[in-house]
Amino acid sequence: MSTSGGVVRRSLLDDLAASMLALIADRKLASGDQFESVRSLADRFKVAVPTVREALRRLEATGAVELRHGSGVYVGPHIGRLVLPNPLAPTPSSDRLIELLQARALIEPPVAALAARVRTEAALQRMDRDLTAAAELIASGDHAQLAEVNMDFHRSLAQASGNATLAEVVESVTVVNVREQLEILHIHGDRQTDLDEHRAIHAAVLAGDPELAERLTREHLDGVLAVINDRLQQP
Amino acid sequence: MSTSGGVVRRSLLDDLAASMLALIADRKLASGDQFESVRSLADRFKVAVPTVREALRRLEATGAVELRHGSGVYVGPHIGRLVLPNPLAPTPSSDRLIELLQARALIEPPVAALAARVRTEAALQRMDRDLTAAAELIASGDHAQLAEVNMDFHRSLAQASGNATLAEVVESVTVVNVREQLEILHIHGDRQTDLDEHRAIHAAVLAGDPELAERLTREHLDGVLAVINDRLQQP
DNA sequence: AATGACCAAGTGATCAGATCACTTTCGTTC
DNA sequence: GAACGAAAGTGATCTGATCACTTGGTCATT
Numbered sequence: 001m002s003t004s005g006g007v008v009r010r011s012l013l014d015d016l017a018a019s020m021l022a023l024i025a026d027r028k029l030a031s032g033d034q035f036e037s038v039r040s041l042a043d044r045f046k047v048a049v050p051t052v053r054e055a056l057r058r059l060e061a062t063g064a065v066e067l068r069h070g071s072g073v074y075v076g077p078h079i080g081r082l083v084l085p086n087p088l089a090p091t092p093s094s095d096r097l098i099e100l101l102q103a104r105a106l107i108e109p110p111v112a113a114l115a116a117r118v119r120t121e122a123a124l125q126r127m128d129r130d131l132t133a134a135a136e137l138i139a140s141g142d143h144a145q146l147a148e149v150n151m152d153f154h155r156s157l158a159q160a161s162g163n164a165t166l167a168e169v170v171e172s173v174t175v176v177n178v179r180e181q182l183e184i185l186h187i188h189g190d191r192q193t194d195l196d197e198h199r200a201i202h203a204a205v206l207a208g209d210p211e212l213a214e215r216l217t218r219e220h221l222d223g224v225l226a227v228i229n230d231r232l233q234q235p
Numbered sequence: 236m237s238t239s240g241g242v243v244r245r246s247l248l249d250d251l252a253a254s255m256l257a258l259i260a261d262r263k264l265a266s267g268d269q270f271e272s273v274r275s276l277a278d279r280f281k282v283a284v285p286t287v288r289e290a291l292r293r294l295e296a297t298g299a300v301e302l303r304h305g306s307g308v309y310v311g312p313h314i315g316r317l318v319l320p321n322p323l324a325p326t327p328s329s330d331r332l333i334e335l336l337q338a339r340a341l342i343e344p345p346v347a348a349l350a351a352r353v354r355t356e357a358a359l360q361r362m363d364r365d366l367t368a369a370a371e372l373i374a375s376g377d378h379a380q381l382a383e384v385n386m387d388f389h390r391s392l393a394q395a396s397g398n399a400t401l402a403e404v405v406e407s408v409t410v411v412n413v414r415e416q417l418e419i420l421h422i423h424g425d426r427q428t429d430l431d432e433h434r435a436i437h438a439a440v441l442a443g444d445p446e447l448a449e450r451l452t453r454e455h456l457d458g459v460l461a462v463i464n465d466r467l468q469q470p
Numbered sequence: 471a472a473t474g475a476c477c478a479a480g481t482g483a484t485c486a487g488a489t490c491a492c493t494t495t496c497g498t499t500c
Numbered sequence: 501g502a503a504c505g506a507a508a509g510t511g512a513t514c515t516g517a518t519c520a521c522t523t524g525g526t527c528a529t530t
Contacts, residue, residue: 004474011304011483012483012484013292013484017323021323025325037509037510037511038510038511038512039509039510039511043505047484047485048484048485048486048487049486049487050285050288050289050483050485050486050487051483051484051485053285053289053511053512054285054289054292054483054484055292056286057248057289057290057292057293057296058292058293058296058325058398059296060293060296061292061293061294061295061297061321062296062297062319062321063237064323067512068492068510068511069246069491069492069493069510069512070491070492070493070494070510070511070512071493071494071509071510071511072493072509072510072511073510073511078321078416080319080324080325081321081324082320082324082327082331082335082407082411082412083288083318083319083320083321083407083408083409083411084318084319084320084321085317085318086297086313086316086317086318086319086321087297088252088256088294088299089315089316089317090256090260090299092316092317096317096399096400098491099398099399099400099401100400102398102400102401103398103400103401103404106345106346106349106398106401107342107345107401107404109394110341110342110345111341112340117517135482163334163337163338163341164331164334165331165334165335165337165338165408166334166337166338166341166342169318169338169342169404169407169408170402172317172318173317173318173400173404176317177317188238197501208390233489246512247512247513248512248513272480272481272482273481273482273483274480274481274482282514283513283514283516284507284514284515284516285513285514285515286512286513288482289484289512289513302482303481303521303522304481304482304483304484304520304521304522305480305481305482305483305520305521305522305523306480306481306482306521306522306523307480307481307482307522308482309482346476405517469516
């Protein structure tokens with residue numbers, strides 16, 4: 001339809017954005033590295049400052065670059081990603097939120113299974129670190145931190161699959177509407193059970209047992225969904 | 236870290252972008268509707284034109300709005316989405332591309348199973364339409380069009396699940412690097428087999444057989460992967 | 471009356487240069 | 501050696517103008 005063949009009239013902005021990405025790639029800059037000043041880019045590409053800024057804003061929106069006031073332009077955290085969470089995602093309806101959790105419950109179990117087959121070393125250590133941190137936060141009673149670390153565990157799990165695209169997908173669905181997801185997860189609530197389940201999943205992945213890892217992850221997420229559905233039906 | 240608590244110093248641009256989204260929501264504008272001119276927005280929010288444009292570029296990058304030269308600002312196709320394909324995705328390495336297909340092979344089968352349970356009417360019709368179109372394109376020999384329609388089928392299948400988030404995820408992984416995906420799929424190649432497999436999946440969904448729909452979708456995607464892997468190992 | 475060419479208004483695209491606000495660095499001072 | 505502060509570098513925003521594209525209507529032609 002819209003992407004069908006034909007000469008696409010590339011605007012100056014399209015070229016600019018592409019050129020800047022190419023420049024970053026050429027210099028082999030990585031996330032966090034400083035790029036170039038707005039003025040310098042304007043000179044380099046022979047365009048005006050506002051034009052450069054528009055192009056940068058576009059790149060910024062997808063996490064390709066970051067503009068830090070008074071400091072400079074930096075390579076962003078999401079450069080080179082295929083799938084992104086919408087940074088402009090609206091506050092979701094409760095239906096939409098449940099859909100989001102359902103999506104996670106569908107996607108993450110097979111990802112866990114793959115993780116148990118691949119067992120990426122670095123990610124396994126991250127999972128372990130997340131679990132340790134979670135235990136400490138339960139002890140210290142910092143529930144806000146805890147909720148975030150629990151989300152981290154799911155992301156680390158996905159990274160253990162060794163498939164960057166899957167990790168991006170899981171990252172996306174665990175980042176969008178985090179605030180609301182954490183709220184609804186808070187309803188679910190049993191922190192110790194959560195930790196135990198996470199530990200069991202970690203153990204299954206570590207043991208290289210795909211079926212078990214998948215089943216545990218499914219039960220973990222379905223359990224949350226079940227509680228939520230109950231609460232919503234009879235408040 | 237960066238998202239941890241504390242007063243986030245919202246820049247003028249953040250406010251602007253949020254305000255414009257709110258304005259669109261207030262007016263209940265839908266995708267494709269005309270919004271407001273840049274100058275008018277500048278007046279309304281008491282900011283300069285370049286500032287409005289930066290904010291619009293940010294919204295544009297995530298598909299929330301569209302700027303059409305000489306015509307106006309319109310509400311974009313991706314407004315309200317949670318997960319997005321990166322419009323700036325770089326040309327992938329062959330490894331990355333295989334990862335992408337693996338991700339699809341992992342995600343889409345359970346989505347097909349859900350689709351067979353839910354069977355969203357509109358999406359079923361879209362699937363049927365896609366199949367008809369594919370058959371015609373095979374006959375007419377328009378292989379470029381055909382490849383696109385085949386991708387459409389996968390998207391329609393995801394929509395039949397009735398879960399918008401899942402549909403967005405599948406849409407994302409079928410849109411990023413389409414060009415390259417289509418190329419690699421072209422290697423795979425047997426167009427008639429593809430159509431037959433799609434038809435079988437459609438039938439399984441229509442019949443409300445989740446296990447079958449899942450198995451067929453898995454075999455379909457795994458089949459593609461197997462062929463690709465073979466070709467890459469012994470060129 | 472239907473059709474086509476053409477013109478004008480509205481709107482986005484881009485430019486130029488200037489000023490303000492924030493960060494960082496480095497020399498100065500205690 | 502540490503705390504302070506000034507200056508340089510850089511992003512943020514403004515002003516106002518000109519160019520380029522789209523669109524709707526006018527008007528002459530048929």
